[in-house]
Amino acid sequence: MTAAKEVAAELGTALRDFLGGYATPVVPVEDGERVWSRLCGELGLAGLLVPESRGGLGFGAAELVAVAAELGRAVVGGPFVPGAVAAATALSAVGTPRSDELLEGIAAGSPLPTLVHVPFASGRRVAASTAADGALTLTGTVGPVLAVPPPCPVLVPADVAGSPVLALVAPDAPGATLTPLPSLDLSRPAWRAGFHETPATVLADGVTAAEAIRRAEIATCIALGAECVGVAGHALELTVDHAKTRHQFGRPIGAFQALAHTLADLTVTVEVARSAAAYVTRCGGDERSTHTLAVKASEAAVTVTTEAIQLHGGIGFTWEYPAHVLLRRAHSAAVLAGTPDQHRRALFALVDER
Structure with missing residues (x-):
């Protein structure tokens, strides 16, 4: 090792x-x-x-x-x-x-600055303009902003005359607003960031800004993909334990062939996602392995947590049981990381370049 x-x-x-x-x-x-x-x-x-x-x-x-x-x-x-x-x-x-x-x-340990999340491969950036004295202002809306109070500095991917800029906005900047958004994952609050002639500081522009945003996007996909691996594995563990302890007709429900086959399929799905995570670590987090992880992990998390709810029956939907909490995190992380189809297209494009 x-x-x-x-x-x-x-x-x-x-x-x-x-x-x-x-x-x-x-x-x-x-x-x-x-x-x-x-x-x-x-x-x-x-x-x-x-x-x-x-x-x-x-x-x-x-x-x-x-x-x-x-x-x-x-x-x-x-x-x-x-x-x-x-x-x-x-x-x-x-x-x-x-x-x-x-x-x-x-x-x-200072309050963490947060990067406004731009959906994968969308190219969305807030419009920015510069005054005669070089001052930068932002106008537009973007989101979600995945952060929690207290307010913290916000990093915003912006666009000045077609050129990318990474801007820093102070938490008390005039014209900046944060509007709460409904969130499927209750543990991860989200806001929409709005700017109206909001003063900002340029941290990077041009090629440097584009590279910083690209690296942040890759790291975010790795983190969300790994989250999905953890979610899928945990949901599978809960479901297997339930199948061993829940009895029907005098037998554990896991002894019935239909459920046993389903659990076997879910186990394979989770192991494939874990292999994709291992591939990322082996490759040092390059783009190809990141796209592979994003596809396999998000699909595994959604599939396994959905089946977990069904196999748990009524208890899976209750607030007291964590199966539905895992389901919420799976769907939330899968959307934030970009859809599997988006990552497949990006992966195919990398392969074609060779």
Whole structure:
């Protein structure tokens, strides 16, 4: 086992042990922010991808996959994906004194900046304009913004005369609004960000901005894909345990051939998703392996959690049981990561380039 795999395994075990202290297999929604604060303080997860030179842990794809899978398994809320993953990755690619200052703040435990999530391959960016003195202002709406109070700095992919810009908006900037959006996943609140001639600071432009946004998009897809792997695995565990303990006609329901075959198929589905996650870690998180993970993991999570609800019967729909919570996280993460068809097309395009 390589050093990176050993560290990733240790991180996953530490997270599993920490989160295993809850009475239910998932973290209650109301405890999500408190749990995230503890994870940052005790395990330093906010600085997971922040370079060591800026006070962070300096980890890569293997550790990201291990951590995200455990957070997905327990459906932990908090700003991990938009802040510790997307924003930290984008800032690391910028390499300016201001971006370095923000990275050092992330590692030190300051409120996480959050990157406005742009749906995969959409190319959506907020319109921006520059005044004669070079000042930048933003006008438009974009979302969802996956963050939680208190307000934090927002990184916005913007467009100035057809050229990409990565802009930083202060939490109290005039003309900036955050409108709550309905969210299927109650542990992950979402807002729509609106801007009207809102002053912003240019962190990067041109090729640098495009590369920072691209890297953040890849890291976000890896994190959400790994979450889906954790969700699918947990849903399968719950379903197998239920099939062993729930009796009908004097036998465990898992002994009936139809259910046994279904569980076998779900096991294969989960193992394929786990293999895709291992492929990402082996490749260091390149685009090809990321698209593969996004396809296999999102499909696995949706398929397994849907079947889990059905195989649990009525109890699967109750608030007291975590099956429906896992279902919500699966559908939410699958949408945010981009649809499987989008990632297939991107993967085919990469193959054609060869």
